[in-house]
Amino acid sequence: xxxxxxxxxxxxxxxxxxxxxxxxxxxxxxxxxxxxxxxxxxxxxxxxxxxxxxxxxxxxxxxxxxxxxxxxxxxxxxxxxxxxxxxxxxxxxxxxxxxxxxxxxxxxxxxxxxxxxxxxxxxxxxxxxxxxxxxxxxxxxxxxxxxxxxxxxxxxxxxxxxxxxxxxxxxxxxxxxxxxxxxxxxxxxxxxxxxxxxxxxxxxxxxxxxxxxxxxxxxxxxxxxxxxxxxxxxxxxxxxxxxxxxxxxxxxxxxxxxxxxxxxxxxxxxxxxxxxxxxxxxxxxxxxxxxxxxxxxxxxxxxxxxxxxxxxxxxxxxxxxxxxxxxxxxxxxxxxxxxxxxxxxxxxxxxxxxxxxxxxxxxxxxxxxx
Amino acid sequence: xxxxxxxxxxxxxxxxxxxxxxxxxxxxxxxxxxxxxxxxxxxxxxxxxxxxxxxxxxxxxxxxxxxxxxxxxxxxxxxxxxxxxxxxxxxxxxxxxxxxxxxxxxxxxxxxxxxxxxxxxxxxxxxxxxxxxxxxxxxxxxxxxxxxxxxxxxxxxxxxxxxxxxxxxxxxxxxxxxxxxxxxxxxxxxxxxxxxxxxxxxxxxxxxxxxxxxxxxxxxxxxxxxxxxxxxxxxxxx
Numbered sequence: 357x358x359x360x361x362x363x364x365x366x367x368x369x370x371x372x373x374x375x376x377x378x379x380x381x382x383x384x385x386x387x388x389x390x391x392x393x394x395x396x397x398x399x400x401x402x403x404x405x406x407x408x409x410x411x412x413x414x415x416x417x418x419x420x421x422x423x424x425x426x427x428x429x430x431x432x433x434x435x436x437x438x439x440x441x442x443x444x445x446x447x448x449x450x451x452x453x454x455x456x457x458x459x460x461x462x463x464x465x466x467x468x469x470x471x472x473x474x475x476x477x478x479x480x481x482x483x484x485x486x487x488x489x490x491x492x493x494x495x496x497x498x499x500x501x502x503x504x505x506x507x508x509x510x511x512x513x514x515x516x517x518x519x520x521x522x523x524x525x526x527x528x529x530x531x532x533x534x535x536x537x538x539x540x541x542x543x544x545x546x547x548x549x550x551x552x553x554x555x556x557x558x559x560x561x562x563x564x565x566x567x568x569x570x571x572x573x574x575x576x577x578x579x580x581x582x583x584x585x586x587x588x589x590x591x592x593x594x595x596x597x598x599x600x601x602x603x604x605x606x607x608x609x610x611x612x613x614x615x616x617x618x619x620x621x622x623x624x625x626x627x628x629x630x631x632x633x634x635x636x637x638x639x640x641x642x643x644x645x646x647x648x649x650x651x652x653x654x655x656x657x658x659x660x661x662x663x664x665x666x667x668x669x670x671x672x673x674x675x676x677x678x679x680x681x682x683x684x685x686x687x688x689x690x691x692x693x694x695x696x697x698x699x700x701x702x703x704x705x706x707x708x709x710x711x712x713x714x715x716x717x718x719x720x721x722x723x724x725x726x
Numbered sequence: 727x728x729x730x731x732x733x734x735x736x737x738x739x740x741x742x743x744x745x746x747x748x749x750x751x752x753x754x755x756x757x758x759x760x761x762x763x764x765x766x767x768x769x770x771x772x773x774x775x776x777x778x779x780x781x782x783x784x785x786x787x788x789x790x791x792x793x794x795x796x797x798x799x800x801x802x803x804x805x806x807x808x809x810x811x812x813x814x815x816x817x818x819x820x821x822x823x824x825x826x827x828x829x830x831x832x833x834x835x836x837x838x839x840x841x842x843x844x845x846x847x848x849x850x851x852x853x854x855x856x857x858x859x860x861x862x863x864x865x866x867x868x869x870x871x872x873x874x875x876x877x878x879x880x881x882x883x884x885x886x887x888x889x890x891x892x893x894x895x896x897x898x899x900x901x902x903x904x905x906x907x908x909x910x911x912x913x914x915x916x917x918x919x920x921x922x923x924x925x926x927x928x929x930x931x932x933x934x935x936x937x938x939x940x941x942x943x944x945x946x947x948x949x950x951x952x953x954x955x956x957x958x959x960x961x962x963x964x
Contacts, residue, residue: 599834602823606831609820616780616814617877618806618835 379710386694399693402569407689413577413646415665415685416584421639421658422666422677423591424632430608430672431628432520434527438511439636440659441538445507446637447644447654448542450500451553457492458482471553471650473546479553486579486645487560497583497641504637508629535656543652550651553644580646587635588678595674600627608672661688661701664708670718679719683707733758733916734779734885739788741778747786748774749940754918756885761907761917763948765924765961766937772920773815775937776887779918780812781805793884807835811878815889818874821863825854828862828873832880840880847876850909868899872906879910886910888919892926904930925962928952936961 370377393399425439436442448471455468459482467476486493511534519527554576561574595601607614607624615621643658644650665684669676684704691703711719734756742748748771756762764772777783779790785799797805802812820828829847830839848855851872857865862873871891878886891907892900904926911917921927928934928948936944936957944957951957 599830602827602830603834606820606823606827609822610817613814613817613820614831616782616802616806616812617831618803618881619831620803 376714379714390693393693397568400569401567402565402571404690404693405566405571407692408686409571409573409577411686411689412682413580413685414689415682416580417639417643417646417681418658418661418665418684419678419681420584420587420642421636421662422669422681423588423674424636424639425662426666426669426672426674426677427604427628427632429666431604431625432516432527433611434524434531435663435671437528437531437659438534438538439531439662440655440657441535441542442504442508442633442636443640443643443655443658443662444542444652445538445640445655446500446504447640447650448546448652449503450496450637450641451644451650452496453499454484454489454492454496455479455482455553457495458484458489471546472551473549475551479551480555480557483555483558484553485555485559486575488555488558493579493645497638497645500637500641501634502637504640505630505633508633508636509626512625512629539652539656546652548652550649552648553650554648556648576646576648580642583638583642587638591631591635591674594631600624604628661685661704664705668708668711668718670720673718673720676718676720683711683719732756733760733793734918735789735791736775736779737789737791739775739778739790740786741774741783741788742786743774743784747940748783749778751788751941752937753942754935756916756918758884759911759914759916760933761911761919761931762933762935763919763921763924763927763931764935764937765921765927765951766943767961769939770937771940772937773889774940776812776889776918776920779805780810780887806881809881809884810887811881811883811885812887813874813878813889813891815893819862819865819870819877822861824859824861825865825873826858828877829854829880832877835881840882843880843882846882847879850879850906851876867894868896868903871895871903875906875910879915883915885916885918888917888921890920890922892921892923900926925952928962 390399394401394404421439421443424442425436428436428439451471452469455471455477456465459468459477462482463477467473470476472478483489484492515530515534516527519530559574559576561572561577563570563572595605603614603619603624604627606617606619607621611621640655643654661684665680666677667680668683669678669680684707687707688700688704691700695703732755734754736752736754739749739752740747752775754775764775766772774783778785781797781800781802781804788798789796790798792808792810795808797808820831823831829844833839833843853869854873854876857869862870865873875888875891888907892903895903900923907917907919908930919927919931928951931948934946934948934951935942936951944951944954946954952962
């Protein structure tokens with residue numbers, strides 16, 4: 357190809373997709389700035405590593421929470437806005453159990469079950485952590501999953517099931533109502549105060565010197581990594597290797613055909629709530645363990661990022677949710693290299709919008725669960 | 727033919743969708759191992775008859791008996807257990823699933839994938855055997871149609887309902903499709919088929935029903951219908 361051809365191809369690209377060019381230039385600019393920053397020592401390698409690690413952790417939480425949302429979307433055909441409050445519900449139920457197991461005999465049961473509402477008990481004082489009180493954490497983690505399953509099934513039975521034949525919009529609006537009801541029920545019982553739940557100073561970690569500074573990986577980071585990756589692999593195995601998983605994919609693909617094939621669709625719906633609910637509850641619990649604080653708004657605030665991740669990945673795709681979660685987590689964490697941390701969320705949404713402009717169907721094509 | 731001697735007996739059936747009535751006093755019989763086709767102009771309710779047998783329409787009156795069991799008003803999930811398989815006209819494969827997974831879903835109601843039935847499907851449709859791991863969505867129209875039939879055959883039904891199996895197929899594939907249906911029928915499965923390719927369908931079947939505006943119009947052997955002056959003029963294009 358001659359130079360003239362290259363030139364005209366280039367011109368056609370610029371004319372046809374000026375926006376792509378701007379974004380491309382922006383990416384190049386950031387990359388150059390990043391590399392020169394590293395070379396001149398303005399950006400510390402250890403800081404970048406810490407940010408990447410932090411983004412990865414955040415991404416795992418978002419991804420894990422996103423799987424449930426994506427599953428219910430692909431099989432029930434509606435975006436469940438109450439999902440964020442399922443996350444919160446899982447977190448509070450699990451942490452109540454953790455407090456109870458860790459503090460039994462040292463504080464009264466009521467205060468423990470209310471997760472120290474009103475400053476009656478402090479998680480730090482109870483010395484809660486994965487290494488100090490492993491049984492309390494494990495017990496809480498499992499209970500968070502179980503409770504959220506029960507919650508998801510109950511709400512499906514009471515509300516969504518009778519609306520199954522109605523459009524996605526009616527269901528979506530109903531789910532917004534449920535979101536508010538759940539959130540303020542939680543606030544009513546546990547108060548609206550944000551509080552620390554772990555013994556942050558007492559969590560062991562591994563600190564390593566990397567070129568120009570220290571990078572720390574705490575035991576809670578490691579716990580999150582193991583739990584999240586383990587569950588993601590489990591979901592992958594379930595979807596690809598089991599009869600139920602194949603039926604779930606079949607139903608996401610074509611519900612009418614699933615019915616005439618003899619797949620018991622109501623049972624698959626129930627299984628979806630069970631699996632999605634368990635993952636969501638565990639995600640909520642792990643989120644709180646990792647950041648060390650709990651608040652009644654945690655899930656609702658996380659939901660925006662979860663939606664961003666799920667849409668970015670291709671709504672309905674479980675693998676898209678995981679990948680989208682990592683992209684969102686890494687973006688919001690890395691963005692502080694250039695912008696104030698208050699805008700980290702905005703950066704994540706900006707990237708989501710960009711991806712959707714260039715790939716409207718998301719990274720993975722949605723609605724397939726696989 | 728009397729109801730007692732037939733595998734499927736539809737009597738005085740009224741059915742439709744919601745408030746919309748499509749079928750009026752429809753009767754239809756399929757004997758054990760028989761090959762029956764339904765032909766007629768657009769809007770005659772051909773597919774509706776078939777969907778009604780499989781429990782996919784709104785029941786409004788009459789009865790449907792299969793192998794001596796009253797299946798009137800029962801759900802598809804239920805009817806599939808009785809030994810009826812259904813291949814819809816459109817969207818009849820799970821596009822994001824592999825060929826093997828599609829076939830496995832066909833046998834969902836059984837504990838395990840039935841090995842003998844699976845082997846038989848692969849022998850009948852060698853193309854499916856070659857492409858076990860291919861996603862159904864990437865296959866051609868003809869291959870998808872074979873996969874859809876294969877999936878319905880996984881439960882070794884006594885009666886197979888086929889809704890326009892030749893629709894959308896390239897002309898050279900239509901013959902192959904009809905040959906496959908002949909083979910399935912010769913192996914003992916009764917066939918009830920709706921077909922727009924009326925001449926070819928009547929040539930191949932044992933008996934044919936002609937429906938017009940939701941009502942029975944003619945019933946006879948396929949050959950007799952082909953020879954009938956009126957049927958030829960009105961429904962087969964001369």
